[in-house]
Amino acid sequence: MHLNRSRIGTSAAALASVGALAAAVLVGAGHGNPAREINLLSGAAWLPSSQVGQVTLLDGSSAEVAAQVKVADPGAAVDVVQQGATAYAINHTTGTITRVDGATFEQGKPATPIPDAHAGLTAFAGKGPLYALDTQRGVLVAADARTLANQGEPQSLAARLTAGSATMDDAGHLWLIDQATGDLTRVVGNQQTTHRATAKPGNSVLTMAGDNPVVVDITDRKALRVSPDAVAPDTVIDLDVAPDDKVQASGSPHGQRLYVVSSRGVLMICDLAAAKCGATIPIAAPATTFGPAVEAGNRVFVPDYTGGRVWIVDLATHVVVAKPQVLPPGQFQLLTRDGVVFFNDPNTEKAGVVRIDGGVRNAAKYDPADPNKGLNAPQDKPTAPSAPPSQPQTPPPSSQDQPPNTQTTQPTVTDQPTVPTEPTVPTQPTVPTQPTQPTQPPPKPKPKLGIKISKANPVAEETVTLQVTNSTGGIASADWNFGDSKGDSGTTVPHAWAGGGTYQVSVKVTAPDGQKGSTSLSVTVQPKPIPKHKLTVFVEGGGGHLVGGPINCPSACETDMAEGSSLTLTANPDPGKVFNFWNPGCSSTGGTETNPTCTVRMGTADQVASAAFTDGKTLSVTIKGNLGAGGTVTSDVGGMNCSSGTCSITVSPGTHVTLTGQGNATSDFSFWSSCPDGANFKKFCEYPMDTDYSDTATFNPKS
Incomplete structure (x- = not known):
């Protein structure tokens, strides 16, 4: 198996550019809308490989490996959490977390944020600290996102948590749902705010839809959108799920949409703003095992573990547009980064990218024959070879020991007459050298393209300017595709997207020398704010x-x-x-x-x-039983159901209330003490409730 490593050095530099660029955008955010040059490595994801103890950075635009880092022993249970370009490798076997720098690919020392945490250890990375959570024991601690040093002692939450019990919002706040009580908790640093009994105890999933946490109460078959400020539900939606359905829930990162996938083979799309689930889309046969859906490019991607495929549903038409096979049947990971959809098998080298049209680009995270080949930061660095020994000085040649190829001088014979020397032959004139042939000019460089956008995250219906650049020369023509079935021509073009979502923008360029090239970027468009x-x-x-x-x-x-x-x-x-x-x-x-x-x-x-x-006007009734007799008095208004003592109801003035006395198996109703119409010995007594009334119902043993 061949791993393309020719771009590893380039990709590392490119990723560093992305990190620096993101910082530049944030710093300049207060001074208008800076132009942003998108590098082709945007949309890269860190993927774990437990079999070899590695994490791999896969470039979404090319489906090539950009970095390969060993973070654990082979066979260790490894997972990864990503924040920007930085990875946090979670080793469930040792209970440690290792930070891998997104710019240099250097790994820090493994940290143990929660002692004795193993299979339940997970982490959440956002704008603030890194939160480490042990879901098995309900223990939480905040750590410095760079050094992984704990910011205080681990806290016991006294809560029963599962894998879907926690999520993090864009502000870096952690949200937790207690499966035992249904309590919802927001964690900001070391401060906690709790809303009691948000969901029914039993089984709930917590996810994010836009800026709102959403509690999917599977026990009560409801979805509850939560106000981030009030830490309380503000919208409740009934879900069409059966008690024995296996449900996967996830939210749109860009809008008020909830995706619920049921094991009976359907995808439900719920509009949280409208408080209803407006679309139910059949996608597979009943009893199919699914994973949580993800969204990219105005489409929903649903992982199908039973078939090893991904179902792609168009959000505009609610139609299945593709169902590519990505892996053999079995559980796998499906995730998005910057609008690019990645799939990964943590137990093998297999991974890749799914395009929004259903096309698949496979990738190998490592070489199965030599997993350590191409590691960016191997654990055992080879020792540099020592310098070669100095060469001894060669002694000067003697008359008995001549250097090779040296003529030996003949001794002069003194008794022979000297032979006159021959006249010197004049030197032939030097033949002029041929003129040097001119060297061929070097080949012209291929176009190196980039895209600039006037605003990084535009709002729907907001016009932005896009520009394609060529750092190796000019541009003769450029043809754009904005990812929404619309296009344009020219080096600099304006465009506005009609709705929120992630759009894959691409441009094809012809340089003045006729060479062609293309590039693309994912643009996240925010939904138009609802007044x-x-x-x-x-x-x-x-x-x-x-x-x-x-x-x-x-x-x-x-x-x-x-x-x-x-x-x-x-x-x-x-x-x-x-x-x-x-x-x-x-x-x-x-x-x-x-x-x-x-x-x-x-x-x-x-x-x-x-x-x-x-x-209101109050009607009171006292139950009296002679010789152990008893019975019940009920009302047709107000909900009275009295079998002992004194009971009362309060109703609006002028309301007519009828009381009924009913004996039990051994007793009969006998009489009312003060029925307004004088019918004291009837079972029914009517009260006009123009004032307060008090009466007694007497029961006697059956004769």
Whole structure:
């Protein structure tokens, strides 16, 4: 098997450029919109290989290996967490975490953030500290993201956690759901904020959709969008899942969408802003085993472990557009980086990239015949060879020991006559040398292309400028494809995307000398912000509370709501009070007689919702049983069901309430002590409730 290593040095430098470029964009963010040159290595992912104890950086644009680092002994259970270009290799076997620098590929010393943590050890890397979590024991600690030194002692969360119990938002805040209690906790540094009983105890999954954490309560078959500031649910959606369904849940990184994959072979797409699951798409046969879906290029990618394939669904049409086979059947990893979709088998060398059109580019993370071949930072560095020994000086030649190829001088014979020398032959004139042939000019360099964009993360319908550059020469023509079925021509072009998502922009270039080249980049477009308006709630004259989402009026009576979103208010009367009426402002009403509800749907302007409570009238009944007799009194209004002692209900003035006395197996109802209509010996007694009433129901043994 051949591993292409010709670009390793180039890729390392390119990745360093990406890191420096990202920093430049952040520093310049306060001074307009800086142009950003995207390097072809953007969209690179670190992938683990447990069999050889390595992590590999795979370049998404070329599907070539950019770095290969050994972080553990062969056979160790290795996973990896990525923040920017930096990798954090998690060794479950030793319970350690190793940082691999994204610019130099140098690895730090392994750190043990939580003693005795092994299979349950995981990590979350964001803008702040690195959080290390032991899900098996519920232990958490924050560590410095560069040195991995703990920032305090490990904390016991007293919570039951699983693999899907934690997630991190873009602000670097950690979110946890306790499977035993359903409590939701937000962790910021060493501070924790908890919302009790957010989900039913049992089985819940925590994910992110845009800026909102989402709790998928599989036990109660609901999805709860959480307000990051209030640390409380603000939207609840019913999920169409059966109790025996195996469910995988994940969210869109760019919008208010939740993806729920069910083992019965369907993908559900839920619109959290509209509080509904609007699309159910069949993708495979029932009893298929899936992994969590990922999103890229306005499409959803669903890993199918049973078939070893990836199902690709178009978000605009809700149609399956491709189902490429990527690996043999079995569990594998599917992830996205900068709009590029990667697949990885942690137990073999097999990995690669899935394009949004379903094309597959396979890659080998290492050479199975020689796994250590091409390591960027091998653990055992070869010793440099010592310098060769100095050559001894050659002694000068003697008359008996001449250097090779040296003529021996003949001795002069003195008794021979001297022979006159021959006249010197004049030297022939030097023949002039032929003129040197001119050297051929070096071949012209191939185009080296880059793309600049005027704003790194534009908003839908916002026009940006894109420019293609050639660092080795000029550009004669350029043809663009913006990844949304639209294109343009020219070196510098404007474009606006209609909706949020990740788009693969590509450009084909012809240089003045006729050479051709192409390049591409992923552009993440933010959804157009939904306008928000104020909802004001009040209680006329007091006497009760209106509760729903962040509203708990009269103490908290205002909130901002997005256009098209809904909020349900519940009326809770104070003791001795009853609900009277809702004022105009409810799009629908419901609930119970004692606790009615009002659903407010936000339009295009501020809205007001209010309710009134009034003094109620109380009806009390005392149960009297002679000689051990007994029975039950029930009401047709107010929910009375009384079998002993004294019971009471409070109703609106003028309400007619009918009480019914019913004996049991050994007793009969006998009489009322003060029925208003005088029918004391009937089982039924009606009370007009124009005032408070008190009565006694007497039961006697059956004769």
